[in-house]
Structure formats: structure tokens, C-alpha cells
Amino acid sequence: xxxTLKNLTHLDRLEAESMHxxxxxxxxxxxxxxxxxxGKDSAVMxxxxxxxxxxxxxxxxxxxxxxxxxxxxxxxxxxxxxTETGLELLxxxxxxxxxxxxxxxxxxxxxxxxxxxxxxxxxALDKYKFDIAFGGARRDEEKSRAKERICSFRTAEHxxxxxxxxxxxxxxxxxxxxxxxxxxxxxxxxxxxxxxxQYIRREGIDIVPxxxxxxxxxxxxxGTQIMVDDDRVPEELRKTAxxxxxxxxTLGCYPLTGAVESEADTLEEIIQEMLLTKSSERQGRVxxxxxxxxxxxxxxxxxx
Amino acid sequence: xxxxxxxxxxxxxxxxxxxxxxxxxxxxxxxxxxDGKSTLIGRMLYDSKMIFEDQLDALESDSKRxxxxxxxxxxxxxxxxxxxxxxxxxxxxxxxxxxxxxxxKFIVADTPGHVQYTRNMATGASTADxxxxxxxxxxxxxxxxxxHAFIASSLGIRKLVLAINKMDxxxxxxxxxxxxxxxxxxxxxxxxxxxxxxxxxxxxLEGTNITTKSDKTPWYDGPSLMEYxxxxxxxxxRLNAPFRLPVQYVNRPNLDFRxxxxxxxxxxxxxxxxxxxxxxxxxxxxxxxxxxDQDVQEAMAGESVTVCFADEVDTSRGDLICTAESPAxxxxxxxxRIFWMADDKMLPGRRYLxxxxxxxxxxxxxxxxxxxxxxxxxxxxxxxxxxxxxGVCTLSLDQAxxxxxxxxxxxxxGFILIDRLxxxxxxxxxxxxxxxxxxxxxxxxxxVNKEAHSAQxxxxxxxLWFTGLSGSGKSTIANAxxxxxxxxxxxxxxxxxxxxxxxxxxxxxxxxxxRVENIRRVSEVxxxxxxxxxxxxxxxxxxxxxxxxxxxxxxxxxxxxxxFVNTPLNVxxxxxxxxxxxxxxEGKIKNFTGIDSPYEPPTEPEIEIDTxxxxxxxxxxxxxxxxxxxxxLG
Ligand SMILES: Nc1nc2c(ncn2[C@@H]2O[C@H](COP(=O)(O)OP(=O)(O)OP(=O)(O)O)[C@@H](O)[C@H]2O)c(=O)[nH]1
Ligand SMILES: [Mg+2]
Numbered sequence: 003x004x005x006t007l008k009n010l011t012h013l014d015r016l017e018a019e020s021m022h023x024x025x026x027x028x029x030x031x032x033x034x035x036x037x038x039x040x041g042k043d044s045a046v047m048x049x050x051x052x053x054x055x056x057x058x059x060x061x062x063x064x065x066x067x068x069x070x071x072x073x074x075x076x077x078x079x080x081x082x083x084x085t086e087t088g089l090e091l092l093x094x095x096x097x098x099x100x101x102x103x104x105x106x107x108x109x110x111x112x113x114x115x116x117x118x119x120x121x122x123x124x125x126a127l128d129k130y131k132f133d134i135a136f137g138g139a140r141r142d143e144e145k146s147r148a149k150e151r152i153c154s155f156r157t158a159e160h161x162x163x164x165x166x167x168x169x170x171x172x173x174x175x176x177x178x179x180x181x182x183x184x185x186x187x188x189x190x191x192x193x194x195x196x197x198x199x200q201y202i203r204r205e206g207i208d209i210v211p212x213x214x215x216x217x218x219x220x221x222x223x224x225g226t227q228i229m230v231d232d233d234r235v236p237e238e239l240r241k242t243a244x245x246x247x248x249x250x251x252t253l254g255c256y257p258l259t260g261a262v263e264s265e266a267d268t269l270e271e272i273i274q275e276m277l278l279t280k281s282s283e284r285q286g287r288v289x290x291x292x293x294x295x296x297x298x299x300x301x302x303x304x305x306x
Numbered sequence: 307x308x309x310x311x312x313x314x315x316x317x318x319x320x321x322x323x324x325x326x327x328x329x330x331x332x333x334x335x336x337x338x339x340x341d342g343k344s345t346l347i348g349r350m351l352y353d354s355k356m357i358f359e360d361q362l363d364a365l366e367s368d369s370k371r372x373x374x375x376x377x378x379x380x381x382x383x384x385x386x387x388x389x390x391x392x393x394x395x396x397x398x399x400x401x402x403x404x405x406x407x408x409x410x411k412f413i414v415a416d417t418p419g420h421v422q423y424t425r426n427m428a429t430g431a432s433t434a435d436x437x438x439x440x441x442x443x444x445x446x447x448x449x450x451x452x453x454h455a456f457i458a459s460s461l462g463i464r465k466l467v468l469a470i471n472k473m474d475x476x477x478x479x480x481x482x483x484x485x486x487x488x489x490x491x492x493x494x495x496x497x498x499x500x501x502x503x504x505x506x507x508x509x510x511l512e513g514t515n516i517t518t519k520s521d522k523t524p525w526y527d528g529p530s531l532m533e534y535x536x537x538x539x540x541x542x543x544r545l546n547a548p549f550r551l552p553v554q555y556v557n558r559p560n561l562d563f564r565x566x567x568x569x570x571x572x573x574x575x576x577x578x579x580x581x582x583x584x585x586x587x588x589x590x591x592x593x594x595x596x597x598x599d600q601d602v603q604e605a606m607a608g609e610s611v612t613v614c615f616a617d618e619v620d621t622s623r624g625d626l627i628c629t630a631e632s633p634a635x636x637x638x639x640x641x642x643r644i645f646w647m648a649d650d651k652m653l654p655g656r657r658y659l660x661x662x663x664x665x666x667x668x669x670x671x672x673x674x675x676x677x678x679x680x681x682x683x684x685x686x687x688x689x690x691x692x693x694x695x696x697g698v699c700t701l702s703l704d705q706a707x708x709x710x711x712x713x714x715x716x717x718x719x720g721f722i723l724i725d726r727l728x729x730x731x732x733x734x735x736x737x738x739x740x741x742x743x744x745x746x747x748x749x750x751x752x753x754v755n756k757e758a759h760s761a762q763x764x765x766x767x768x769x770l771w772f773t774g775l776s777g778s779g780k781s782t783i784a785n786a787x788x789x790x791x792x793x794x795x796x797x798x799x800x801x802x803x804x805x806x807x808x809x810x811x812x813x814x815x816x817x818x819x820x821r822v823e824n825i826r827r828v829s830e831v832x833x834x835x836x837x838x839x840x841x842x843x844x845x846x847x848x849x850x851x852x853x854x855x856x857x858x859x860x861x862x863x864x865x866x867x868x869x870f871v872n873t874p875l876n877v878x879x880x881x882x883x884x885x886x887x888x889x890x891x892e893g894k895i896k897n898f899t900g901i902d903s904p905y906e907p908p909t910e911p912e913i914e915i916d917t918x919x920x921x922x923x924x925x926x927x928x929x930x931x932x933x934x935x936x937x938x939l940g
Contacts, residue, residue, distance in 0.1 A: 012411040017610070018609050025567055171722055180729065278315070
């Protein structure tokens, strides 16, 4: 035996592992949900879910926490993908935050993220009583993520206790929880940024066009080039806008997502640029750039 | 990456073709505290250019701030990502890092060296193909080195790199290296058979023999660490083992399609193959194999697939599809090696949930045959297992399950044990073989003791001791609590001053001596009830501290919960529900607590209820929450 069969490549093995995780967790869950952030990792996660449950549809809805500051193209893409896949799409925004007019320009990135993202996510999970939430986080993104289990346990207050994680052995996942507690599940834990791009290329997965370079109006804000996606960018800033060939390595709220100058408008060029670049993907995220350990703190507080 | 760099710049497509088809090697670093595991991984990431400039800047500033290397870079900080780890300079939990070279992609788990965190080391080892065991050249083979070698080999890791590190501090002396190597090899002979050992002298700090061979060790003629990792064959024994597929999920979108999904742990399967599903033992033929949304003719170990059958064979989640030629065994009693991972001991007689493959059943440890002392591999007598101990045990299940011995197929022979009350993963196990039913080990033969009683009731037995003045609200709260517990299917009994005094303690009055005897009898009764696995509510004025202490001492630590129903005398007297205070004030009742007999309030009650602030139902809820937080209600 064995001779006729090809060896599994690293992408094959990662794909099989992610599908295994999703099926396993869903089989025991009461109310699972997939957190769909519209980015490339979410695109891969959704693609894997479609495969894992084929010919059925994935037995869970998609949840998008909309901070109301996402790129317009993300929202269009999100709605289109929901229609194409036929999956239920839940969109939640923090109404109190909207009522108080919270936004990154007026309140700063930290408060905005706390209210419109972290608090909003907790609200949504509580509202729908989801016990299992799939997220697209990868261990290569950040040092405290590198420490997190695939099935990461949260208390009823959505807290993560990094010093007291359940052992996770082989591919056996213990998803038993008590009322009110929940589990964040990261099927892409073992993927790297490069794996994600290679897989997108291999499978022909659709991604938001913002990842590809194009002429876009950008301004300099808090040391980062950001795109003028709508006229909520303060007037005086908007006046300084210039058209540049830019693209984005990660996608989030447009004022918090740094653009990189680039001519890469094919997948191959994106990958090439990524491999030749000397800075990490998260550098583009304004929120991560404070002192070390900040991500761990945020996660203990319930940030995804 | 160097060779490929030009390709990367000039022919990205060619580069991607080459890199899409790399193989994957998963390994861990392990060994004793401070031997340099995290430093080594940091060094490998650094040398394979997996660190971006912004990360390097952060590393340099972190190294100066919290590093252990003065002004120099402390590579361990690349891996030790938790705040507590950076503060203490140690690793607490496994970190997974990724890097790749031209030949392979690597997933490496950096595991902690501290004994206290051994279970986290096992978490990392359970998915690894290879282990790098680090040794500090100044200290040689230590107890923890042996412990980790034992765990890695028990889990089935057959490739071991003995990284003799910090050679820079030993002037790269060959004799130091030789002594440690032979020392370890002597020990390793007692480990499982078939383990390949490659010893490499190195300095993680200076980067010696990591990527390339160094001229600092001219006497060493083996490969550098990277050369070894890139070329070591990870021969897939699993492909040659018989076909298995644990059913995770029954896929049934409509009446025309019925498929069984899972990841294949071993062997391969073709359309047309005869298979048998266990435990039902029905045979059928595979008609379709779906890999994702594609129909394929054949699938093999490692792939996640969905298969369809020719016949309607009753198959559900937890069942095992096997090749009909060589199916798995089915049994409900086993001998297994168990590695215990919880602070609470593993106790024979207690029931746990056991998850094996996609199946979850109830399991009970019948007997611990012996414990294996990991540092010398000798057997020691044992009855139970404590945190981080390994033992050989017999287990009974509440139903028969399909399995293979762990040594033959990891995924169908490895299991975890889950605590039924707090849901934690408390142990991992590896099945050695099935026991025949005829033996005297039997589900029923186990003593029906407190453990068994409480496991059956899915709760931790306890005495909730309500103390407080007459009319303070003890019985009202205790009754509300009892109703609340009953509604969530918990088993309780309420011992109340009034009902006990009419029967069991009919002969007792209210003198100090009688009060003491009254409490002694009630304590004895509540102890019996705790043995029966009940949550026992005791509602007695119990005015004296010493008697309450006596009651506390009768049961095990943590089983006694003193609930102080704190109602000030004037409030209780004002309420005077039973008219007793009035009569006591009139001198018609003697020795009345609070009037002419003292009440000693608890100094450190587990729970204190201020009845002037909360209602009886709210008080009951507070107590339920308190119990839940402590895992007493499952
Ligand atoms: N001189 C010298 N020092 C080293 C070498 N490797 C590691 N060290 C130092 O040894 C200390 C411990 O290194 P770590 O990498 O944190 O050790 P560890 O094995 O990961 O420790 P735990 O994970 O806590 O068990 C640090 O101060 C390192 O800088 C080496 O090859 N030579
Ligand atoms: Mg370490």
C-alpha cells in the first residue's frame, strides 16, 4: 500500500485539520456561529466550512460585528458572499456606541475598538446565546495567540485565562462547558499568512479587492497612511488626500488600517511582496502597536 | 531561504510551485527548566529569517527591558509571549511557532520545562512527529530530562534529537558531550523500543550547529540541527496500518444523500472497498468518497473525507468505519496508561467522561495497578494518581467501544478523561489492550462509596450549615435554596432545628450541654448524608463557635459551608414571627439565644447573608452562584 498515493502536502494537512476541527466542534455544539470578519482569513475559513459540510450547508450562521467604520467594499463583498453561499448572515453593531457617536477620529482607536468591536462582540454573543464561535485567528499573528489553544475557553464574562488553559491532546477537543460559558474555536490556528495566500491561490478563493493594489485616495493619520473611504474623515485631513497605488495586508476599520504602497495586483505579486517585505502583517493595525502584552490583555477582556 | 531568494525575485510562479508541495514536520522542544528551549526556537526563527523588522525592533527593546542577556538579544522573548512568562523568564504554556526552509515547513511547539507545567508539555508532544530534548551541558541529564523523554516516547514519538546545549559555557569540550550522550543512551534503553536518537552539540545562544555546522566542534561529525530536521524521514507508518474512519458527522442534506464524515487516521480507502462499521459490525461497500466537494476514487490517512455506503447501515457519530479485512476490536474494559493532569487526584471508583475518537462514554477507573516513576522508569505501588503522575490502570466503560491499541494506531487508542462536574480535561490515556469480561473486574464490583454516590448524582456532596439568631430567616432561606436545587435536579436534604428536635433529639432541652449534644448528633447525621452524596442543608441556631467547628471537622475539607444568616437582634426581635422573643422577654422561655444565652457570630463564614438587604430568594441565588463557581453543582 501507499505507493500509488501521493504524499499530502502541508496545505493538504492544514486543510484536513481545519475541516476536522469544524465538524468535531459543530457535532457537539448547541448554538455555533462563525465570526465572519470579511478578511482573507475569514474567506479561507468560510471556504473550508463549505467543503467540510458539503453537500450540506454549514449548519451555522455567519456573524459580522460591524463597527460601522468598515471599508464600503468589505460590506458589499460580505453581502454578496452571504447571498452566494446561501448562509444566514447576522450583522450586529453596538447601538449605544452609535448613539453616542463613537468613532476612531473623535474618540481614538483604543476606545473605538473597545466599544464598537470588543463590547459589540460580547453583546452579539450574549444576545444570540452562541456557545461556540469560530474565529479566523492564526497563531503566527502575535505572541499571545501563539499560546492559545484551538478550542479556547471563555468564562460567562467572556474572559480568557491564559495561565489556566485546558490541555488539548491529539485531535481530541473537549468542548464541554457550563451554562453561560463559551468556546472560541480557531480552525486556522496552525496556518501562517503565507499558507493562507497559497491556499487562496490554489483554491481560487474570492477575496475583497482591497487586497489588490489600485489607485486609492489616502491621507496620513497618526503615522499611518489610511484610505479616505467616506467623508467622515475630518475635513482638514481630507484636503490632504492624494491618489496612490496602495493595497492592504489586513482589513478592518478603514481609519485603523494602514495602506501599503504597492503595485501588486495579482495574487502572485502579493505573495512575492509579502515574502520580500521586512515588516509583519499586524504592523498595519493601529490597535496593536502599543506596548508588548497588549494583545494578551485585550483578549483577557474579551477581544477576539 | 537563501537559494530560493533569486527564484522568488525572478520567477514567483516557479517559486510557488516549489513551495506548495513541501512536506510538513511537527516537532517540540522539551527538557528541563532553563536548558534553552525557547532560546533555541527563537534562534531558529531568527536564522531562518522568519522574523520581520518590526518584530526585531520590539525584540531588541524587550531584551533590554526584561531579557536575561543584559544588552544582548534574548531570543527566548520571541516565544515566551505571556506577560507572566516574560516577567519570570520562564515558559508556562506551549507556544506554537512556524517556519519553513526550502525543503520543509515546520510547526514547532515550545514546551515548558517546569515540573508544574508538565501537562502543557504533553499537550505539545501529543501532535508532534519528533522531539528535541535539550540538555544544559553544565548540568547533564536531569530528572526532568528523563521525565520528558518518557512522556515523548510514551506518546509514540520515535525520533529524538538530544540537543546538548550551552556548549559555549563548557569550551566546546568533546568529553562533556560524550559523557552526557552515553549517560542518556543508557537511560533510553529502558524507554520504548525503536527510538532513534541523534545527539548534537550546540549553543542556542551563539547559534552553534543550528543552521550550519560550526568549526567550534571539529570533533563532531553529525549534521547540524537544521540539516537533520530538513532531511529526517517522517515515515508514515500510518499509511500501512489498516483503514479506519471515526464518524464525526452524519451528513444528510436530503433523502438522496447520506454520508459519513471524518478524518482518516490510518490506511486508505477506495471506492468499492468492503468496510465494516463498529460496534454494529455490519458490512457494506463504499460507493462514493468526497474530499471536500470533489468526488475521488481513493483517500488516505490524514485526509478529511465523507464516504457513502451501498447499503443502509445504521451508523452514527462515534462509530468507527474499518476495513472489513482487519477491523478494530470492540470492548468495554481496558488496561491503559494514564497521565493525570488535574490538581484533584484521579480516584478509583469515580466516573469520568472518556472521549476517544469522536465517541464520548462514561468511564470508571477500577484499579491503579502501579505508578511509573518517570525519573527512573521504576514501578511504584499506587492507589490513585496525582497531578503529573503516570500510572497503569484498568478501566470499565458503560458501553463497548471500538478501539485499537495506542501503539498500533494513535487516534483510535488515545483518549482523554473529562471531569463530569467542572468539565476540565483531567487526564490523557493510551489503551494497551482489552480485558476479558470474565475477570473479576466488573462495573458493579466497585465499592459503592461516597465517590460513587456523588458521581451518580452529578454533584459534590456538602453540608451547608445555616447559623443565626432565632427568627433570622435560616429556615426560610434554606427552604428556598432547597427548592432551587431541586429544580436543577440536585439531590438535597434539609435538617431543620424544629423537625429534628421533635424526633431524633426529643430528649434534649436547651441547657448549654444539651445544645452541644444537639449539634453533635446533627453533625453526625449530616456526615452520613454527605457520605450518601447529598447536599445537606442544616438550619440550626448553633450559637457556639466550637460546635460549629466540630461539625466542620467531621467532614472533608471544602465540604463544610458555613452560611451566616446575619440579622441583627433588634430586627429579629421586631419580626418575631413565632412570638418567641416576646415570651423570652417576659421570662417565659429560659436560655433563649440573644436574650439570656449568648450567640457567637462566625468570624470567617464561607457565605454571609444580610437579610436586611436581600430577600430569601435572592439569598438562595447567591448561594447557588457560590456553589456553581466552586464546581459543586456540575
Ligand atoms: N551561554 C548560553 N546560555 C544559553 C544558551 N541557551 C540558552 N541560554 C540562556 O539560558 C537561559 C534560559 O533559556 P530559556 O530559553 O528561557 O530556557 P527554557 O528551556 O526555554 O526554559 P523554560 O521554558 O522555562 O523551561 C536564558 O538566560 C538563555 O539566554 C546557550 O546555548 N548558551
Ligand atoms: Mg522556555
